[in-house]
Amino acid sequence: MSPETRFADYIDTFNNRDYERLVTFYSPDIRLMNGTGRELVGRDAIVNFYKKVNAVASRKIAICASLSDGETLAAELKSTFTATADAPDFPSGPLAKGDQLYINSFVFYDIAEGVYVRIRAAIFERRWMRLAEKTE
Template sequence: MSADLRAWFEGYIAAFNRNDFDGFGAYYAPDVVFAGQAAQVVGRAAVLDFYRTVKAHLDETLDLLTFVGAPDGSRIAAELRTSLVARRDWPEMPTGAMRAGDRRESVNFVIYDIEDGHFVRVRSARFGRGAA
């Protein structure tokens, strides 16, 4: 089960990295509770609206560093490296202003609670910041 769960999750990461909103959006339950570093929102539509805003300003990619899947498929704990490159100035960025060309990298621990093949709750905490 864990290998299948990892492959499923890697599909999410791949869709996210290629800006496939329909693809990665399909992983979120309609009423998902999302508590990220830059936003705390409820609902798939709100999560996708948040990422549309982010990806309009930045190139954001995720690299899966560590994966732990619950044997029953109900939860994933992941260590993710997030890389951001600003395509344009974003002085109002929730985690701190970025100017065109700025780069940021951070390592985050993210817990995904899963029901019926969808994320119902996503919680993120920053572990460390890489080179800017």
């Protein structure tokens, strides 16, 4: 399986919140620097972080493009978060129930022995659509 095909499978697993399967894509001591500058170390830290995010917002990631040399995969991603509850402490900024946040990011995945060992994300664009704006 190509790194790009495996990555598409990873994103599908992420979108479906299959946390048991998600950890199989990570090395035990993976390091993730997310787009907000927060560093997460280890599989459990990553899964626990996204479980908290997904408790207050649904997130869907779309792959715009990805390419890999087998050791690093680079991707442009578009994420849509829809708040399912008020989230004043949401990592990217406060959200009220029904608000949406769109993030366009560039992400590098370092690969060793078929799993991700380091992930680095940078946000290119961030847009909010507030519920009040949608109902006017």
